[in-house]
Amino acid sequence: MAEVLSIEELRSRIDVIDEQLVRLLNVRVACAVEVGRLKHEAALPIYQPEREAEVLNRVRQSATDLSGPLTAEAVVRIFERVIDEARRAERIASEQRDRLNSGMGE
Amino acid sequence: MVVVMKERATEVQIDAVIARLIELGMDVHRSSGATRTVLGVVGAHKVDSQLIGILDGVHEVLRISEPYKRASRSFKPEDTIVTLDDVRIGGDEVIVMAGPCSAETEEQVMASAAAVKRAGAKILRGGAFKPRSSPYSFQGLGELGLQMLRRAADAHNLKLISEVMDISQIELIGKYSDIFQVGARNMQNFTLLRELGHVRKPVLLKRGIAATIEEWLLSAEYILAGGNNDVILCERGIRTFETATRNTFDISAIPVVKKLSHLPIVADPSHGAGRRDMVAQLARAAVAAGADGLIIEVHNDPDRALSDGAQSMFPAQFDRLMAELRIIAPAIGRSICLEPVARRGWAR
Numbered sequence: 001m002a003e004v005l006s007i008e009e010l011r012s013r014i015d016v017i018d019e020q021l022v023r024l025l026n027v028r029v030a031c032a033v034e035v036g037r038l039k040h041e042a043a044l045p046i047y048q049p050e051r052e053a054e055v056l057n058r059v060r061q062s063a064t065d066l067s068g069p070l071t072a073e074a075v076v077r078i079f080e081r082v083i084d085e086a087r088r089a090e091r092i093a094s095e096q097r098d099r100l101n102s103g104m105g106e
Numbered sequence: 107m108v109v110v111m112k113e114r115a116t117e118v119q120i121d122a123v124i125a126r127l128i129e130l131g132m133d134v135h136r137s138s139g140a141t142r143t144v145l146g147v148v149g150a151h152k153v154d155s156q157l158i159g160i161l162d163g164v165h166e167v168l169r170i171s172e173p174y175k176r177a178s179r180s181f182k183p184e185d186t187i188v189t190l191d192d193v194r195i196g197g198d199e200v201i202v203m204a205g206p207c208s209a210e211t212e213e214q215v216m217a218s219a220a221a222v223k224r225a226g227a228k229i230l231r232g233g234a235f236k237p238r239s240s241p242y243s244f245q246g247l248g249e250l251g252l253q254m255l256r257r258a259a260d261a262h263n264l265k266l267i268s269e270v271m272d273i274s275q276i277e278l279i280g281k282y283s284d285i286f287q288v289g290a291r292n293m294q295n296f297t298l299l300r301e302l303g304h305v306r307k308p309v310l311l312k313r314g315i316a317a318t319i320e321e322w323l324l325s326a327e328y329i330l331a332g333g334n335n336d337v338i339l340c341e342r343g344i345r346t347f348e349t350a351t352r353n354t355f356d357i358s359a360i361p362v363v364k365k366l367s368h369l370p371i372v373a374d375p376s377h378g379a380g381r382r383d384m385v386a387q388l389a390r391a392a393v394a395a396g397a398d399g400l401i402i403e404v405h406n407d408p409d410r411a412l413s414d415g416a417q418s419m420f421p422a423q424f425d426r427l428m429a430e431l432r433i434i435a436p437a438i439g440r441s442i443c444l445e446p447v448a449r450r451g452w453a454r
């Protein structure tokens with residue numbers, strides 16, 4: 001029989017997970033920003049819906065395989081948010097780049 | 107804003123909308139529902155919702171914030187008070203502007219000014235350039251009329267408001283008048299509005315005869331955007347299917363504007379009714395609804411007026427109205443004409 005955890009123990013476990021999630025999400029977005037920079041250098045469009053669809057399909061598949069309490073749809077919804085924020089971070093980074101470049105040019 | 111996609115919108119259509127929004131510098135929050143996808147759009151600047159509404163697969167675009175900024179109460183929560191020396195429009199006191207539709211003769215202007223001052227008006231109204239529906243009607247006296255109005259205002263310690271219809275008149279009218287009035291016909295004369303944004307005198311902006319409140323506030327935005335913060339809005343009736351009165355006076359515009367904007371709003375019951383026998387009723391209702399002031403046509407001899415005689419009040423009617431307003435205003439925490447000016451014996 002699995003050990004029964006108290007509310008406090010469960011909550012402290014959640015806190016640890018959250019900390020890891022925040023760390024991982026940041027690493028993920030940092031990668032996206034770097035991809036954005038490379039896309040910019042290669043003169044590729046910032047918004048690449050095929051890639052976003054690919055990411056969503058992958059997590060949908062993972063969620064289905066896991067068959068945990070989070071449905072595939074729920075995981076997709078969460079990742080839509082993650083992608084939204086990554087896109088936003090990419091935009092901000094690219095604006096900063098533009099400002100820097102225009103500042104140096106003058 | 108929120109972009110709601112059609113139920114059968116394809117992935118390609120959704121992607122195209124997101125791509126367009128990103129191109130416009132916006133951040134997009136995509137939510138894919140069971141039947142339709144909703145895009146939340148946020149960003150530092152405004153996007154023309156119609157531009158997005160026409161894209162393939164878009165069901166509707168909902169705006170969350172107003173398209174006007176400076177005129178909006180969310181931009182400036184506290185009421186704007188337009189101040190001309192001791193006259194404050196938008197404060198606790200309800201300010202009454204009254205006078206003839208147009209300046210006709212020295213005697214007429216003087217007599218009308220004396221009558222409205224005695225009754226408690228703070229501002230003299232009167233036109234020198236009259237844009238009439240017919241080109242054969244009396245067109246106004248021009249600068250001569252402005253001089254008459256200024257002399258009458260000064261003689262009775264009144265401020266003066268007069269209508270400007272064209273950019274070419276701004277300088278001349280500005281020489282004599284304390285407030286520029288923009289008539290309903292000119293509410294969307296954006297060239298004129300933009301120019302009035304650069305003057306340093308208050309502008310009273312009448313609502314267009316077929317303008318929505320939003321369009322009206324957008325017109326105010328033109329003046330505000332030019333740096334002139336002293337804009338007074340004026341409800342004067344709109345065109346509806348009703349023919350009993352010339353226009354239908356939109357009383358609800360007063361609380362609506364008060365909610366949406368920080369700008370003062372006054373009411374013009376004369377044009378709202380177009381009939382002398384209904385001006386007082388609408389004036390009382392406007393004050394009760396929270397108007398910051400009234401602009402009323404009063405003529406010393408309305409039956410012989412060269413314009414708008416049918417809607418101009420007799421001085422005695424105006425006196426009575428002011429007495430009634432002095433009872434109504436305190437009921438909603440406002441005052442009207444603080445000093446007792448009804449010193450009939452002293453009037454020259």
